[in-house]
Amino acid sequence: MFVDHAKIYVKAGDGGNGVVAFRREKYVPRGGPSGGDGGRGGDVILMVDPGLSTLMDFKYKIHYKAKRGEHGQGSNKFGRSAEDLVINVPPGTLVKDAETGEILADLVENGESFVVAKGGRGGRGNARFTSSVHRAPDFAEKGEPGEERWIVLELKLIADVGLIGFPNAGKSTLLSRMTSAKPKIADYPFTTLSPNLGVVDPGLGKGSSFVLADIPGLIEGAHEGQGLGYEFLRHVERTRLLVHVLDMSGIERDPLKGFYAINQELVKYSKELSEKPQVVVANKMDLPKAQENYKIIKPIIEKSGYTIMPVSGATGHGIKQLLQYIGEMLSKIPKQEPVEHIKQYRIIEEEPFKISKGGQVFYISGKAVERLVAMTDLENESAVKRLQRTFKRMGIDDELKAQGIKKGDTVKIGNIEFYYME
Template identity: 70%
Template sequence: MFVDVAKIYVKGGDGGNGAVAFRREKYVPRGGPSGGDGGKGGDVILEVDPNLSTLQDFKYKVHYKAEKGEHGQGSNKAGKNGEDLIIKVPPGTIVKDMQTSEVLADLVEPYQRFVVAKGGRGGRGNARFVSSVNQAPDFAEKGEPGEEKWILLELKLLADVGLIGFPNVGKSTLLSRITAAKPKIADYPFTTLTPNLGVVDMGPEGKSFVVADIPGLIEGAHEGLGLGHEFLRHIERTKLLVHVLDGSGFEMDPIEGFYKINEELKNFSIKLIEKPQIVAVNKMDLEESRENFPKILERLSKEGFEVIPISGATGFGIKDLINKIVEYLEKSVKDNDKYNIEEGVKKYTYKKEDEILVEKGGNVFYIKGKVVERLVAMTDLENESAVKRLQRVFKKMGIDDMLKQKGIKEGDIVKIGDAEFYFFE
């Protein structure tokens, strides 16, 4: 089965809690605090595995969680960090945030890695909170929750050449003819309704290139009709398109078909119509094709297209087509034309954290902001000393003033994430 879209849930490991402990050793009558820090939670990491070609494994497992960090211990012993969870994906995988549709990463290079969900920081033990005014703090931080999200994985094949055209114009036959022309061929076993890849090895003097036979497009493909959206995405990566026409015109006028396919490409993505195209007029073993060819050549040559007559059935013109493909690919290398990689790839998954918002709803005030929510999540709200420290931190951050500007009164409710407080001066 060829699977090219998958939705999965990822969660970084929670950080371990810091410990509250005091030294109680013999001959140390006034031992100070000795609670160790909690360990960091493991990250969820996507890694490109060049041996994979589909997202099939994600059909059977959807939830992925990294290991939690261990809690801190007495005697200043820090907890162990959680193990990272590495998820293997095929080359050409695009990672999107399900909530925002933002592209997080575009993974194309073998063994390339991307941290898709960071593990939480370990909470600090009470030994870290000693100050001149508090020599024996009786509180510690809880571990930070790991980052979590639903992500969409989309696979776009990394092919150099894409074969396009209406159904039954002979793309599959052409692919088999191209690959059969060379002794070293790697065929990828997909089903008939999926893209087929063939690797053409030009021998010791030349470089190999990958050809993708994209299932036949139909009118309305850009709107998702037929298998449109699923397979149009696979030709976005290609450096060159080979547009296969049925020269016989038995089912459709070849020139009319050429323009209809290009209209579908344009409607789906303007980048597709800008790709170089070689027009391969197929079925030249038929008399009708030979009669139609001069008209096709004259019309499309005027518009700057390379037009090559071929026969997938007999092999006529195949060598000329391969040579022309190589010529175009060599030019794209000189022009430094890489696979079309999505722009805006993020190096880190955390967004800007310094923005704090205060919103009012009735007598409830909502405080939103990554840094504030993290502070609350890492505070032991059952510990009076920890809560007092949180109040002091909020005051320093100016949150009290922001609430007063919004008109808060004593006894009003303040909500931060899942936590709820009453406001008092």
């Protein structure tokens, strides 16, 4: 089963909690704090596996969660960091944020990887908060929550040449003639329900072989989702050359009208796609009236700037010449770069916090503030007092007063609610 689109949920591991501990050894009076830090949570990593060719596995498993880091221990023992969760994807996988639609990565090369969700940092143990003022801190940090998000995976086949054309134009027959691929072939529309790939050796020497993709038949309105075309147009985007197959017998439709209709669909789907180099193949030349149609259509196609080559997928006539011509054209067309380079994690400067008001509730947002609350043990009085001091240093208290907060009003940060007190 060929699947080229999937939506999955990824959750990186939370960091392990820091621990509150004190040295209790014989002959060591007032040994001091000895709580160790928690370990880092595991990242969620997408990695290209050349052995995969479909996203089918993601139809059966949607949720992926990395493990959290171990908690710290006494005697200054740090918790162990969790292993990263590696998810294998096929070459040509485009990764998008499901909420914003932003392209996060374009994974093409074998072994290429991308951290799609970063694990949380381990919380600090109480030994890390010792100072000249606080000689015996009785609080520690909780682990930082790991990142989580819904992502969309889209597979775009890695092929040099794409066969396009209406259903029953003979693309699958040509693929079987040009390669060792064995696609399903029958005399009815949409025989090809998924893209087929084949490797072609045009006989032009070492390094001249290329990958050929038979794209399921397009119809008018494909760019709007009609027929099967819209589902598979993305697979043509990575190709360097398009081979436009026409049924020159004209049994089902006028070849010239079909040629213009398909090209119009390419224009409507993507301007870049419509501008790719294109070779026109006059197929089924062994059938009656094909020669007659070819004589009429050939000068019109060539006047439009395209090369048209007569072949017969049924008899094999003209296949060798076509392969050599495609090989020569590919030698002049440079390899394409991935659509999007991998986006690196970077620190983005943002406002330390934002405060908005709804009724008697003051909402404080901002990654730094939300992370501070998430990593604070709100059951520990000393930890809460430290959080309050940190908020004051950040200017949150002053801003709340400026916005008219009163004693007893509710302050909400993430999912946590506080009551304001002077």
